[in-house]
Amino acid sequence: MSLGQPKQQSQPKQLQTKDGVSVASAVVRQNRRRRTGTEWAALVVTVLVAVVMGAPLLLVLLNAVKSPQDFADHGPLGLPTGIYLEGIKTFWEAVDFPRKVWNSVLISSLVAALGVLISVLNAYALGIGRIKGRMWVLVAFLLATIVPQEALLYPLYIMFKNIGLYDTVWAVVIVFVVIHGAFGTYLMASVFSAFPRELLEAAALDGANRRQILWRVVVPVCRPTLAVLAVFFFIWTWNEFLIPLSFLVSADNQTVQVGIATLQGERIMNVTTISASALLGIAPTLLFFLVFQRTLTRGLTAGAIK
Structure with missing residues (x-):
């Protein structure tokens, strides 16, 4: 041995x-x-x-x-x-490109922030609050995301004319917040419905009310998903063309996409200037995507709750 x-x-x-x-x-x-x-x-x-x-x-x-x-x-x-x-210089000066970029950044940022906020509040009531008729409400939000934008133009035009928001950035912001918020509500409701009840019950036993549970428990845990949703809302809004073209008439309020189309319609440009306009139009979006690439990766791979 x-x-x-x-x-x-x-x-x-x-x-x-x-x-x-x-x-x-x-x-x-x-x-x-x-x-x-x-x-x-x-x-x-x-x-x-x-x-x-x-x-x-x-x-x-x-x-x-x-x-x-x-x-x-x-x-x-x-x-x-x-x-x-x-x-590039010709296009930059012809459309007042810095102004167009600022308008696009302002509209896209407001839509991303407000859209995520509305999605969180709605999804908290539907996914965790479990209100009556939850399934029918989710179906209504899902149907709202597939309504063609062309069907909304005339009623929205009449409404914005009557309330004095026509040809303002707020008209576009309101439309996209509602459209993207409907998609965000449907998505986040499914995420919140799978939220661990143990965390909610533990927070309630510690004396937290519903508002504190939302902002101190639910939102921090789901922050990667919300960051991805905000990035998508920003990019989607930046690339939109039809609604900004319809509701932003003056050159001072137009976005980058509308400015490119307006210049091509009013002036005869050579191929190099058209290519320059396309390059400057996609450069901010590409830069934004590269900056927030890590946020997208973390949000898409986040699945564990610490």
Whole structure:
């Protein structure tokens, strides 16, 4: 028996490598090496998809810095012989681009903030409060999200004319807050309905009222999901065209998308200026997405409650 004890004590030492890494970790690494071919195939597919999706953006960038003569000589796929910024300058000055960007940022930010707020309040009553007729209310919100915008233009035009909000940013903000808030309510109601009742009961036993439970328990836990919802509301509002075109008539209140369309309708522009307008139109959205990419990743992968 005494001869067998040293062997039993020496086994744990053999389960570790020189770097102090267990054999289990080494086995995991070996398994990962065996899947290298699959991982490389997935990487190649991802790169190809990224190239296909990024090719139009690269084409717009090339033509935005290309002179009209370069475009005539080499076509849209040719490389520019020099950096030509007159197209960007022409568009910048013609539409008062900083003003249009400010209007788009203001409208999109207000819609994102107010839309998330209304979604949270409505979803708290439907998902956690469990009001009577909850299912029918959710169906009504779902139907509101699929109503065509064209069907809303005339009644909204009459209403905004009567209350004096026509040709103001608040007209667009109100419309999109209601539209996006209906979708957010439907989404967050399903999230709140699966909220752990233990946390709610523990907060109630500690003396928290319904308002404190919402803002101190529910909202902090669901913050990643709410951040993703706010990012989506911002991007969706930024890219909207029909409703801002219908309710923002004056140039001082127009958004970036409306300004691009208005300039193309009023003036005869060359291809480089049109490409410059497209580049400047999508650049703020792309920058916003890159800044909040980590927020989107955290929100989409959040599922555990600490």
